[in-house]
Amino acid sequence: MILLSLSDFIGRFHPVIVHLPIGILLLGVLLHWLSRSTRFGNLQPAVRIVLLLGAISAVISCISGWLLGRGGDYDPDILNRHRWVGIGTAVIAILYYLNYAKKTGQKLPVTLPYILSVLLLLLITFTGHLGGTLTHGEGYLTQDLFQEEETKAIKKIIPDVQQAVAYSDIIQPVLHNKCYSCHSSSKQKGKLRLDTKEFIEKGGKDGKVLVPGKSDESEVYERLLLDPLEKKHMPPKGRPQLTEAETNIIHWWINAGASFDQKVKDLPQDEKIKPVLLALQSNNIAAPSKPDVPETPVAAASAELIGKLKKAGITVIPVSAESNYLSVSFISVPLKGDSAVKLLESLAPQIVWLKLSDTKITDAAMTSVAKLTNLTRLSLDHTNITDKGVAMLQPLTRLQYFNIVATEITGNGLTALKGLQELQTIYIYQSGILKADSSLLRKTFPKAIIDTGGYQLPILEGDTSIVKKKND
Amino acid sequence: MTKKELNNHRLFSEANHEALHFVTRRHFLKDSVTGLGAMALGSLLAGCDWLGSKDKSAIVFDSANPLAGKPPLFPGRAKSVIYLHMAGAPSQLELFDYKPDLIKLDGQDCPQSLLEGKRFAFIRGVPKMLGPYAHFAQRGQSGAWISEHLPHLTTVVDELSFLKAVKTDQFNHAPAQLLMHTGSARLGRPSIGAWASYGLGTENSNLPAFVVLTSGGRNPDAGKSVWGSGFLPSVYQGVQCRSEGDPVLFINNPEGISNDMRKASIDAINEVNQRSYKEFKDPEILSRISQYEMAYKMQMSVPEAMDISDEPAYIHEMYGTHPGKESFANNALLARKLVEKGVRYVQLFDWGWDSHGTSAGDSLEISFVNKCRSVDRATTALLLDLKQRGLLDETLVVWGGEFGRTPMQENREGKVQAYKGRDHHAEAFTIWMAGGGIKKGTSYGETDPVGYSAISGQVSPYDIQSTILNQLGFNHETFTYEFQGRNFKLTDVYGRVINEIIA
Numbered sequence: 017m018i019l020l021s022l023s024d025f026i027g028r029f030h031p032v033i034v035h036l037p038i039g040i041l042l043l044g045v046l047l048h049w050l051s052r053s054t055r056f057g058n059l060q061p062a063v064r065i066v067l068l069l070g071a072i073s074a075v076i077s078c079i080s081g082w083l084l085g086r087g088g089d090y091d092p093d094i095l096n097r098h099r100w101v102g103i104g105t106a107v108i109a110i111l112y113y114l115n116y117a118k119k120t121g122q123k124l125p126v127t128l129p130y131i132l133s134v135l136l137l138l139l140i141t142f143t144g145h146l147g148g149t150l151t152h153g154e155g156y157l158t159q160d161l162f163q164e165e166e167t168k169a170i171k172k173i174i175p176d177v178q179q180a181v182a183y184s185d186i187i188q189p190v191l192h193n194k195c196y197s198c199h200s201s202s203k204q205k206g207k208l209r210l211d212t213k214e215f216i217e218k219g220g221k222d223g224k225v226l227v228p229g230k231s232d233e234s235e236v237y238e239r240l241l242l243d244p245l246e247k248k249h250m251p252p253k254g255r256p257q258l259t260e261a262e263t264n265i266i267h268w269w270i271n272a273g274a275s276f277d278q279k280v281k282d283l284p285q286d287e288k289i290k291p292v293l294l295a296l297q298s299n300n301i302a303a304p305s306k307p308d309v310p311e312t313p314v315a316a317a318s319a320e321l322i323g324k325l326k327k328a329g330i331t332v333i334p335v336s337a338e339s340n341y342l343s344v345s346f347i348s349v350p351l352k353g354d355s356a357v358k359l360l361e362s363l364a365p366q367i368v369w370l371k372l373s374d375t376k377i378t379d380a381a382m383t384s385v386a387k388l389t390n391l392t393r394l395s396l397d398h399t400n401i402t403d404k405g406v407a408m409l410q411p412l413t414r415l416q417y418f419n420i421v422a423t424e425i426t427g428n429g430l431t432a433l434k435g436l437q438e439l440q441t442i443y444i445y446q447s448g449i450l451k452a453d454s455s456l457l458r459k460t461f462p463k464a465i466i467d468t469g470g471y472q473l474p475i476l477e478g479d480t481s482i483v484k485k486k487n488d
Numbered sequence: 489m490t491k492k493e494l495n496n497h498r499l500f501s502e503a504n505h506e507a508l509h510f511v512t513r514r515h516f517l518k519d520s521v522t523g524l525g526a527m528a529l530g531s532l533l534a535g536c537d538w539l540g541s542k543d544k545s546a547i548v549f550d551s552a553n554p555l556a557g558k559p560p561l562f563p564g565r566a567k568s569v570i571y572l573h574m575a576g577a578p579s580q581l582e583l584f585d586y587k588p589d590l591i592k593l594d595g596q597d598c599p600q601s602l603l604e605g606k607r608f609a610f611i612r613g614v615p616k617m618l619g620p621y622a623h624f625a626q627r628g629q630s631g632a633w634i635s636e637h638l639p640h641l642t643t644v645v646d647e648l649s650f651l652k653a654v655k656t657d658q659f660n661h662a663p664a665q666l667l668m669h670t671g672s673a674r675l676g677r678p679s680i681g682a683w684a685s686y687g688l689g690t691e692n693s694n695l696p697a698f699v700v701l702t703s704g705g706r707n708p709d710a711g712k713s714v715w716g717s718g719f720l721p722s723v724y725q726g727v728q729c730r731s732e733g734d735p736v737l738f739i740n741n742p743e744g745i746s747n748d749m750r751k752a753s754i755d756a757i758n759e760v761n762q763r764s765y766k767e768f769k770d771p772e773i774l775s776r777i778s779q780y781e782m783a784y785k786m787q788m789s790v791p792e793a794m795d796i797s798d799e800p801a802y803i804h805e806m807y808g809t810h811p812g813k814e815s816f817a818n819n820a821l822l823a824r825k826l827v828e829k830g831v832r833y834v835q836l837f838d839w840g841w842d843s844h845g846t847s848a849g850d851s852l853e854i855s856f857v858n859k860c861r862s863v864d865r866a867t868t869a870l871l872l873d874l875k876q877r878g879l880l881d882e883t884l885v886v887w888g889g890e891f892g893r894t895p896m897q898e899n900r901e902g903k904v905q906a907y908k909g910r911d912h913h914a915e916a917f918t919i920w921m922a923g924g925g926i927k928k929g930t931s932y933g934e935t936d937p938v939g940y941s942a943i944s945g946q947v948s949p950y951d952i953q954s955t956i957l958n959q960l961g962f963n964h965e966t967f968t969y970e971f972q973g974r975n976f977k978l979t980d981v982y983g984r985v986i987n988e989i990i991a
Contacts, residue, residue, distance in 0.1 A: 260944060261988055294630060295930040295988070309563045331691050331830075334559040336961060347830040348693045373828075395878065419878040443878035469876025472806065473640055473869060478861040479808055486853045486907070 027083030034077045034147065038140055041070035041109055045133045048116065067113040074106035089207045089221060090150050098146035105139040112136055154202045177297040178281040183213075186280070186296060187269050190262045194251055210236070213276045228274035231267045240266065261292050268292075308392040308416055309335050309368055316340040317366045325363070328356055335368060341390070345371040357381040364388050373419070374398040379405035386411050397421035397443070403429025414438055421469070422446040427453025431460045445469025551771035553778060554723045555697055557689045560961025565925025565991075566884035567691070568827045569684065569956060570834045572820075572867065575665065575708040576842030577889035578859070579910055580918040581939050582852060585652055586624040586633035589937040590895055594619030598896045602940055609659050609912040610844065610900045617938065618897035621852045621908050630929030637860040640868035646929040647871055647880070648920045649989040653933030653942030656891050656949055659912040661709035661842070664890035668949050669714045669835075671978045678718035678969075680953055681833035683978050685724045686717075686969065687962055692830030694789035696782070699831050700726035701819040704839030704859075715835055719971040723775055723782075726835055731818035735794035739787055750787075754780050793829050796821050807869040817866035824873050827883050838863060841889060844898050845909015852908040871922060884924025884959045886952070892917025895938045915941040919952065924959045925991055932988045947986055954983035955990070 044066040051059040081102055085095050112132040115124065148156065172189050174180045191210045197203070200211040208220030216236075219225045225235040232238065239250040240263050251257060258266075269275075272283040280293060317340065325332050329349035335341045344360065344367050346352055353376045360367060367388045372381075373395045382405035385394070391412050396405075397419045406420070406429045415436050426448040433439070442457075442464050449457070449468075457466055550556060581587060598615050622635035628646040636642075658664035663673035670677035678686070685697030700715045708714055715726030729735045741750050758777050765773040796804075796818060797811040804810075809817045816838045823834040843856040867887065874880040893910035916935045922928075933945030954964040957978065964983045968975035 259988060291631070291931055295927060295932075307563070329693070331557050331693070333557040333689075333691070335563040337559045337561050339559070339563065345691055345830065347691055397878065417878070417881065421877055441878070441881065443876070445876040467876060467878070471872035471876055472802075473643075473865060473872075476639055476865075478639065478857075479865050482858045482861065483854050486848075486851075 023083045024087050026080050027085075027087060030077065030080040030084040031151070033073070033080050034144075037070055037074035037077050037105075037109065038144060040066060040073055041136060041140060044070050045137060048129065048133060064113075064117050067109070067116055071106070071109040071113045074109045078103050078106050089204060091154075091203060094146055094149055094154075098143060098150055101139060101146060102143045105136065105143050108132060108136050108139055153197075174296050177293045178279070180280050180296075182269055182272070182278055182280050182283055183276045186265060186293075190258065190266065194256055194258055194262070197255070198251070226270065226274055229271060231270040234270050234274075237263075237266055237270055261295060264289065264292050265296075309339060309341050310390060310392075310414070314340050314365050314390075317342065317363050321362050325359055328352070328359065330356065330359070332363075340366055341368045342366045343369040346375045347371060347373070350374050351376055354378055354381040354384075357384045360384055361387050365390060367391065369393040371395040372399060377401070379408075382406070382408040385409065388412070389414065391415055392438075393417040395419040396423060399423055401425060403432070403448075406430060407432040409433060410435055412436060416440045419443045420447050424448045426450075427456055430457065434460050437463070439464045442466045443469070551721070551774040551778075554721055554775050555685065555690045555693070555778070555782065557691055558687065560688060561963055561966065562961050564959060564961025565882070566923070566959040567882040568830075568832055568834070568879075569681075569884045569886065569924070569960065570823045570827060570836070570870070571680075571956075572836045572863075572885065572887045573665070573668070573708070573838070574841045574859075574863070574887070574889045575704065575837050575839045576661065577664075577891045577893060577912060577917070578841045579843055579852065579856065579893040580652075580916070581620050581893060581895060581910070582622040582856065583635050583637060583860075584633065584650055584918040584920070585916075585935055585939045586635075587620060587895070587935075587937060587939045590617060590939060591619040593617040593938065602896075602938075607659070608894065610898055611894065611896060611911045612899060612902045615894075615896035615899045615911075617895060618908060618910060621856075628929060630931070632929070632931060637857060638864045638867075640864045644868055644871050647875070648922045648929070649926045650931040651919045651921070651933055651945075651947055651952070651986065651989065652916075652931055653935055653944065653946045654888070654892075654917050654919050654948070654952070655942055655946050656914045656917075659891060659914045661890060661912075663710070664912075664914070665708050665710040665714050668888075668890050668952075669710075670716070670718065671950060671953055671980055675713050676718055677976075678720040678724065678978070679713075679715050679726065679835075680956060680978060681715055681726050681835050682717040682720050682724040683957070683967065684833045684960055686720050687967060688832050688960065690830065690832060694785045695793060695826070695829055695831055696727040696786065697831065698724065698726045698833045698835070699826055700728045700835045700837070701731065701822055702728070702837045702839065703731075703814055703816040703819050704837070705814070706839040708837045708839060714837075719976065720969055721772075721775060723779060726833075727786075729790070729794055729822070730814065731794070731796070731822060732812060732814040735790055736786065739790060741787075747787075751784065754784050793825060794822060796825065799825075803873070806873065808865045816863050817869075820866040820870040821873075824870055824877075824879070827874070827879060828877065843893065843909050844900065844911065845905040845907040846898075846900060848907060850907075850909060852910070854907070874923060880923040882924060884926065884956060885922045886919065886956065887921075888919030889917065895940050913940075916946075921955075921989065926959070927989050927991045930989055932986065945988070947984075948982065950979040950983035951986050953979050955986045958985040958990070 044063060047059050047063045047066055050056040051063055081099065085099055112129065115132060116129050145157065170189050170192055172185050174185055180186060195210050198205040199208050201209070206220040206222070208225060209215035216226055222235070227233040239248055240258055242249040244253055244257070268285070268289045275283065285293065322332050325344070329352070331345040331348055333343050335343050342363060346356070349356070357372070357377055360370070361384050364387050368390050370385070370388065370391055370393070374397070377399055379402055382401065386408045389411050392414050394412065394415060394417065398421065400423070401420070402424050403426055406425050410433060413436055416438050418439060418441070420430070421443050422445070424447070427450060430442070430444070430449065439461055440463070442461065444466060445468060454466070454468070581590065594617060596617050598617055603614065620635070622637055624633050624635050625642075626632065627634050627642045630646050632645040632648070632650065634642050634645055656664055656667060658667050658673050666675065667673045669679045681698040681700070688697065690697035698715070702708070712728070715728070717723070717725035727736065730737070734740055741747065758780055761773050761777050765777070796809060799821065803821065807817045807821045809815070809821050811818065816836070819836050823836060826834050840855065840859055842850055843852050844850045845852060848854045871880065871885060874883055874885070892913040892915070894913040896911065898905055898909045898911040916939060933947060934943050935941060936943050957964045957967060964977060964979045964985070968977050970976070
């Protein structure tokens with residue numbers, strides 16, 4: 017059995033051979049330049065030999081590269097560029113040698129060898145980079161410099177899983193997060209792309225990878241089940257793996273017909289998959305669709321200002337060790353009043369979470385709070401704040417969490433904050449808001465969950481009695 | 489020399505001599521070695537640092553103010569944790585892990601395959617299978633299976649995330665409790681609460697960061713080590729409070745000592761400590777000073793924070809509390825109050841869940857049902873009360889025991905027991921979490937048809953600990969404390985954040 021044809025075999029040596037012309041030609045150029053000075057004049061004879069060897073090895077590299085490029089699964093665009101720039105490099109190397117060795121006959125300008133040498137250096141660098149891109153993937157050179165360039169994991173917000181489109185809302189995000197790095201526009205490992213319906217249906221180098229209705233014949237699923245150490249296991253080891261739920265969902269989707277446009281509710285669901293699907297749902301989760309800390313960094317607040325607050329007994333803690341945003345709480349100093357709140361104004365860019373719960377503040381303090389326009393969480397519960405204070409808070413457009421438990425704020429008063437589009441949860445237990453206000457509030461804040469509290473537990477027999485005897 | 493001069497000289501040399509007594513040969517060797525070591529380490533570290541040590545997460549221990557509020561590594565979804573530990577290990581098969589097949593097998597011999605190579609605490613020979621002593625139904629939108637023993641909790645299942653395939657490797661109470669809370673079955677490691685207060689400090693400078701409340705008449709089997717600080721500075725250990733009598737033992741001034749006098753004596757002690765700090769520069773002295781100050785502040789604020797009698801009547805009705813008694817319900821209400829006041833970690837232990845079936849007092853038919861009744865209402869009330877105050881969003885609630893219970897009926901000494909009961913079981917049990925950035929209404933993990941072991945979604949105590957730390961804003965792999973020359977982690981080399989239940 018012949019596993020590889022001879023030409024394929026030679027092709028495999030390309031990654032090794034390429035290093036010869038790179039090294040030799042660089043050396044040649046270096047010697048050429050050095051030999052200009054009288055101190056190194058005696059290097060001149062070496063330059064010729066080195067340049068000759070360099071040109072020969074460049075040609076061999078081109079041949080082996082050509083052979084490798086025919087059989088491998090590389091990005092055709094980049095491969096093409098690498099191929100022709102590489103051949104160009106070899107041509108220039110030959111010209112450079114001929115020119116240097118005065119084999120061209122005609123009289124040429126004396127500066128020509130130098131121009132050629134610079135050109136050669138540029139070409140070597142560029143070819144090398146393209147080759148690296150082929151093997152390591154696009155952007156490998158700079159990926160550690162610009163980390164945010166990495167493909168960001170996406171997470172779909174699914175308010176009601178039954179209404180979600182099975183492919184685009186559930187399956188595609190999984191493929192995006194776990195497979196696209198090797199199977200989409202940037203790379204096509206196994207000649208397979210998974211980023212559109214057409215590509216998925218087309219399959220890879222071994223043909224179809226998806227058989228609707230038959231997960232056990234679909235490579236896209238079967239490969240997930242292989243032993244993680246096996247080479248064919250997907251995603252290959254060391255890469256982020258699929259969770260059990262994700263694997264189960266792909267299994268379900270294929271067996272349900274691998275539809276690209278149907279909604280979940282139109283697909284058959286057995287008892288096993290139901291909880292898995294439900295777990296994707298985020299409607300009953302007060303999960304912030306936006307993080308409650310802004311993504312754009314902020315300059316650090318001055319230590320002096322923070323020190324001033326701390327001296328007043330106010331708790332000031334960065335939201336995380338790597339963030340300058342601050343969380344502020346008056347929990348240790350419940351007797352503090354409006355004057356202390358005024359101190360916060362100087363930290364307006366940094367404060368994102370503020371707890372004024374159970375303090376003696378009055379509506380007047382809200383003029384200061386209104387200046388903290390980066391606030392995402394604000395607790396005013398158990399205070400004397402009234403509608404008048406709330407009306408001042410309209411500038412807090414980033415507010416997501418708003419707690420007015422046990423205040424006198426009324427339904428009408430709260431509607432003053434209609435413009436706060438980011439509001440996600442409002443806690444109004446024991447406030448001045450009446451049951452009758454609920455439809456008004458739902459209209460005013462259609463996106464927010466309004467927790468009215470007042471939960472009660474019925475008295476059950478077991479709450480007050482104990483079992484003394486077996487009842488059999 | 490005059491006589492006075494001579495005297496002074498003598499005094500001086502005596503004082504000098506005395507001072508030298510403090511410097512023993514050991515001190516000398518230790519100091520010189522530390523010096524050498526420091527030099528070597530300094531150059532080593534300098535050598536590493538320019539390579540760009542990424543460890544910005546190292547927590548600075550400020551001995552003058554060890555409980556000052558500190559930021560987590562990344563913004564945490566939970567600001568506090570309430571961990572409800574049912575000590576003795578409640579039966580998952582009577583509460584959450586519904587196994588209809590086990591009903592059919594009730595009374596039959598346990599198949600050999602489940603016994604081979606296994607060890608049990610009390611089961612000997614071939615036990616009989618035991619069907620669930622409970623009726624189950626699916627509840628809520630999430631369709632979670634839950635038994636009638638927890639009728640109130642059934643109404644809030646859509647708030648909970650069940651972990652149905654927790655596996656531990658300890659089948660005795662004390663080591664299993666230690667493993668659950670300290671990441672090691674042996675003594676000496678800090679508890680999660682201690683790690684949390686080390687990492688986050690306290691939000692409220694008048695209250696401890698980590699409070700422990702026990703009910704059920706006894707402390708957990710593993711004793712105070714389950715809330716100990718291990719090798720972390722002792723300020724981080726849990727402060728045990730009580731709902732009966734004085735909230736903290738010895739918190740009141742002894743008879744005849746007024747508050748002012750108390751303050752004056754603490755000031756005097758601190759003054760002396762300050763002086764010895766100036767002399768010896770031992771940071772432990774600073775932490776002692778701050779502990780005295782903390783203790784004094786707590787004398788003022790703890791009794792108030794721990795007083796549930798000022799809560800309105802409808803709250804007492806909701807929780808089923810009776811102020812002045814030691815009860816799980818009182819502790820649950822206290823937990824809410826403490827979290828509201830900025831305490832980071834509230835650990836509840838409720839003793840008495842060890843249902844072996846050897847007598848009425850540890851039977852599934854009687855004592856277990858009564859235990860369920862004693863926690864059901866209060867647990868549910870706690871969840872709802874946190875929710876309506878806007879606190880569930882930022883408080884992680886965890887409920888569970890140290891292991892599970894066998895699908896077989898216990899046959900201690902090979903005999904049939906008078907009551908239904910189950911032996912300790914490490915292979916699979918259920919724990920639930922809620923709030924603090926955990927998904928609502930889900931379940932992760934599955935056990936086999938008799939509930940013996942996990943068939944999918946198995947998690948370990950380390951995974952639970954990693955998840956708790958993650959919700960607080962820490963990476964369990966980088967959250968370390970250097971002790972005896974190496975960096976220790978709560979989860980040692982194990983642990984995986986259970987992303988499947990994180991919202």
